[in-house]
Amino acid sequence: MTRRKPFHKPDTAQPRREATERAGARPSVDEMAREAREGRPEPVWLPGERPDLVAPVILHVEPNEDYALLDSGAGEKLERYGALTIRRPENQAIWPQRLPRARWDAADAAFTGDTDEEGAGRWRLGLEAQGETWPMREDGLPYLGRFTSFRHVGVFPEQSVHWRFMTDRIRAAGRPVRVLNLFGYTGLASLLAARAGAEVTHVDASKRAIAWARENAGVARLEDAPIRWICEDAVRFVEREVRRGNAYDIVLLDPPKFGRGPKGEVWQIEADLPYLLTLSRQILSPSALMLVLTAYAVRSSFFSLAALMGEACRGLGGRVESGELVIREEGEDPRLLSTSLFSRWVRT
Numbered sequence: 001m002t003r004r005k006p007f008h009k010p011d012t013a014q015p016r017r018e019a020t021e022r023a024g025a026r027p028s029v030d031e032m033a034r035e036a037r038e039g040r041p042e043p044v045w046l047p048g049e050r051p052d053l054v055a056p057v058i059l060h061v062e063p064n065e066d067y068a069l070l071d072s073g074a075g076e077k078l079e080r081y082g083a084l085t086i087r088r089p090e091n092q093a094i095w096p097q098r099l100p101r102a103r104w105d106a107a108d109a110a111f112t113g114d115t116d117e118e119g120a121g122r123w124r125l126g127l128e129a130q131g132e133t134w135p136m137r138e139d140g141l142p143y144l145g146r147f148t149s150f151r152h153v154g155v156f157p158e159q160s161v162h163w164r165f166m167t168d169r170i171r172a173a174g175r176p177v178r179v180l181n182l183f184g185y186t187g188l189a190s191l192l193a194a195r196a197g198a199e200v201t202h203v204d205a206s207k208r209a210i211a212w213a214r215e216n217a218g219v220a221r222l223e224d225a226p227i228r229w230i231c232e233d234a235v236r237f238v239e240r241e242v243r244r245g246n247a248y249d250i251v252l253l254d255p256p257k258f259g260r261g262p263k264g265e266v267w268q269i270e271a272d273l274p275y276l277l278t279l280s281r282q283i284l285s286p287s288a289l290m291l292v293l294t295a296y297a298v299r300s301s302f303f304s305l306a307a308l309m310g311e312a313c314r315g316l317g318g319r320v321e322s323g324e325l326v327i328r329e330e331g332e333d334p335r336l337l338s339t340s341l342f343s344r345w346v347r348t
């Protein structure tokens with residue numbers, strides 16, 4: 001399952017630390033990550049009944065005025081983001097393209113970096129006047145799209161199905177709702193939650209991502225909304241929230257496969273997710289509404305995420321829904337582009 005590239009390249013070599021030190025080299029990323037994990041307590045698996053499981057649940061993103069998948073195939077996708085059409089590599093699209101070549105060639109922007117997942121890459125912009133950013137909307141909320149060197153544009157449209165589900169629940173709650181958005185990126189989930197009336201804590205390890213999210217808050221006129229913007233490693237932050245006894249009604253996790261915290265912390269999804277998910281379970285309030293996990297670019301299945309979520313959420317009642325987030329192409333006889341796996345616990 002590939003959706004997005006990791007933000008940093010993991011060090012795949014795993015020499016033993018002593019050997020590395022003898023050779024006078026710095027410890028590898030894997031070694032540092034292993035050492036940090038050794039100092040951690042074991043994950044806490046709370047007892048109780050496992051919530052009911054509903055799987056597979058396939059959540060579709062349909063073409064809409066903010067976003068559409070116009071065509072896909074031959075390792076690429078052609079999308080409309082607001083007023084711009086954008087052409088990017090897409091490893092999942094192993095089928096043929098349907099639109100004429102002229103439509104693809106007329107894209108307003110094309111990512112021309114190597115198709116290698118780790119490539120820094122560049123963009124070719126069709127319009128000379130096209131700047132680095134452009135106005136976009138998500139469910140009526142204005143924000144900025146941006147051409148990044150990592151081929152991303154500041155939004156992952158497939159997430160919109162989770163966001164709509166979340167904001168409906170926040171509005172229906174009829175009480176104050178506290179949301180924790182981990183790996184929050186450009187802040188759309190945080191802004192939509194705040195607009196729906198929630199009090200939000202947004203955590204991301206990247207100063208640049210936090211700056212972009214705050215810029216989006218300004219564009220959306222939500223600069224005074226109750227959002228705490230926190231630049232910190234997600235695991236470190238949640239560990240502290242457990243110690244402080246703070247609680248949230250909704251926790252969102254959209255972790256990359258690999259990432260770094262601001263103090264050099266290493267995030268590796270396979271090794272760190274169970275620990276972070278059990279911590280997230282511990283900070284759910286007694287009247288919590290949902291715990292939402294998305295995963296991409298991992299060798300996994302929605303059944304593994306479901307089993308993990310089910311164990312982490314024992315004793316909560318409700319149900320676990322697991323499956324894939326897919327984007328439907330625009331037009332007749334559409335193909336479905338799979339973007340990520342998800343698992344969410346929801347109160348019923």
Ligand SMILES: C[S@@+](CC[C@H](N)C(=O)[O-])C[C@H]1O[C@@H](n2cnc3c(N)ncnc32)[C@H](O)[C@@H]1O
Pocket residue numbers: 004007154155156159182183184185186187188189203204205206209232233234235254255256258259260261265266267
């Ligand atoms: C793919 S984005 C999440 C997308 C977001 N949920 C959305 O749909 O808009 C992953 C984010 O995780 C952040 N990140 C990577 N490692 C992290 C860590 N150790 N702690 C916190 N955030 C991290 C990155 O800076 C990036 O903004």
